[in-house]
Amino acid sequence: MRILFLSHYYPPEVNAPANRVHEHARGWVEDGRGHTVITGVPRHPLGEIFPGYPNGWFQREETGRLWVERESRREDLARRMPACREETDGWAGAVSSP
Numbered sequence: 597m598r599i600l601f602l603s604h605y606y607p608p609e610v611n612a613p614a615n616r617v618h619e620h621a622r623g624w625v626e627d628g629r630g631h632t633v634i635t636g637v638p639r640h641p642l643g644e645i646f647p648g649y650p651n652g653w654f655q656r657e658e659t660g661r662l663w664v665e666r667e668s669r670r671e672d673l674a675r676r677m678p679a680c681r682e683e684t685d686g687w688a689g690a691v692s693s694p
Contacts, residue, residue, distance in 0.1 A: 598632070603633055604636065605640060637666050
């Protein structure tokens with residue numbers, strides 16, 4: 597099974613939601629599931645992009661069976677994914693397939 601998880605926060609941002617999503621992702625990968633997290637470029641809490649993360653339209657990081665795809669702006673992601681339009685300041689969700 598592959599899992600797609602949408603999250604507003606993800607490490608290296610340091611906060612409870614980022615840590616929870618990362619721990620869920622690690623657990624699912626350890627269970628043998630492929631996993632993709634879609635999130636924004638890290639910029640919490642100061643609103644400035646973290647060093648080492650270019651402000652490009654799209655970035656992909658891969659660690660084993662865990663992929664992290666980062667959009668340059670969370671608002672752009674919300675516009676392209678209608679299910680996320682209602683909330684862009686704390687949205688999260690998951691979709692899975694066999």
